[in-house]
Amino acid sequence: MSPKRDPDRSALALFADELRAAREMAGLSRDELAGQLNYSASLVAMVEGLHRVPQADFAARCDVVLGTPGTFARLQKRLRVLPFTASFRPFAAYEEAATSLRSFEHSHVLGLLQTAEYARAVLSIRANASPDDVEDTVAARLARQAILDRDHPPMLWAVIDEAVLHREVGGPKVMHEQLLHLAAMSARPNIALQVIPYSAGAHVGLEGAFVIADFDDAPPVAFLATGGEGQTIEEPSMVATIAFSFDRLRTEALPRKASRDLIIKMAEERWTT
Numbered sequence: 177m178s179p180k181r182d183p184d185r186s187a188l189a190l191f192a193d194e195l196r197a198a199r200e201m202a203g204l205s206r207d208e209l210a211g212q213l214n215y216s217a218s219l220v221a222m223v224e225g226l227h228r229v230p231q232a233d234f235a236a237r238c239d240v241v242l243g244t245p246g247t248f249a250r251l252q253k254r255l256r257v258l259p260f261t262a263s264f265r266p267f268a269a270y271e272e273a274a275t276s277l278r279s280f281e282h283s284h285v286l287g288l289l290q291t292a293e294y295a296r297a298v299l300s301i302r303a304n305a306s307p308d309d310v311e312d313t314v315a316a317r318l319a320r321q322a323i324l325d326r327d328h329p330p331m332l333w334a335v336i337d338e339a340v341l342h343r344e345v346g347g348p349k350v351m352h353e354q355l356l357h358l359a360a361m362s363a364r365p366n367i368a369l370q371v372i373p374y375s376a377g378a379h380v381g382l383e384g385a386f387v388i389a390d391f392d393d394a395p396p397v398a399f400l401a402t403g404g405e406g407q408t409i410e411e412p413s414m415v416a417t418i419a420f421s422f423d424r425l426r427t428e429a430l431p432r433k434a435s436r437d438l439i440i441k442m443a444e445e446r447w448t449t
Contacts, residue, residue, distance in 0.1 A: 278390070352443050
């Protein structure tokens with residue numbers, strides 16, 4: 177049996193609570209703290225609001241500015257070992273070390289590009305998930321996204337089915353913000369996001385979602401999402417088959433700009449409240 181946790185005390189919530197308390201004790205506003213950290217006030221607000229996972233540099237600067245030697249650095253380390261499902265845990269290390277990632281999703285936004293609210297709506301439907309469990313898994317999902325913000329992020333090539341843009345997850349406001357976030361992320365030079373339109377009809381991706389992690393000095397590894405929890409695939413011939421499926425899906429998808437235009441159109445026309 178896992179140890180009992182206090183309500184809302186996930187690793188991410190603990191970091192946010194301690195940051196807010198230390199900032200207020202120091203008599204600093206968010207703008208003032210941001211100026212001393214040399215980060216934006218919006219980032220400080222997002223960390224305190226559980227909308228952004230702090231990185232190691234942010235935590236280290238907090239310790240210096242707020243006079244808390246090592247405190248925020250230790251809390252930030254806890255975010256690196258947040259809970260993953262047993263089946264995904266082996267692949268999490270591959271994802272973090274990958275130089276490029278190729279992903280396909282047919283039912284919802286891929287985890288690396290989910291907003292906190294969208295992730296919370298997706299993860300809250302899991303059977304027997306307590307509020308604490310949900311918050312911990314949301315924090316784990318957000319922590320994974322830090323790889324896209326590091327100095328040398330992996331290349332991410334994501335293909336999604338148009339159904340992802342139509343399926344309501346968390347309500348219209350959550351969908352609106354999620355799609356705008358997708359559009360913004362797709363403009364990054366290291367991210368290519370393409371949408372397979374309904375007009376493409378049936379395609380091989382309808383059999384299931386997957387992601388392939390590529391490396392400079394090692395064979396690629398894949399993760400298959402299943403009706404259960406998923407499976408990490410290392411066998412070369414199976415990974416090659418999955419990679420071939422990804423290439424086929426790319427041929428069915430709209431170009432990057434047309435995909436971004438469709439995402440923005442859906443956000444503004446379908447999900448504006």
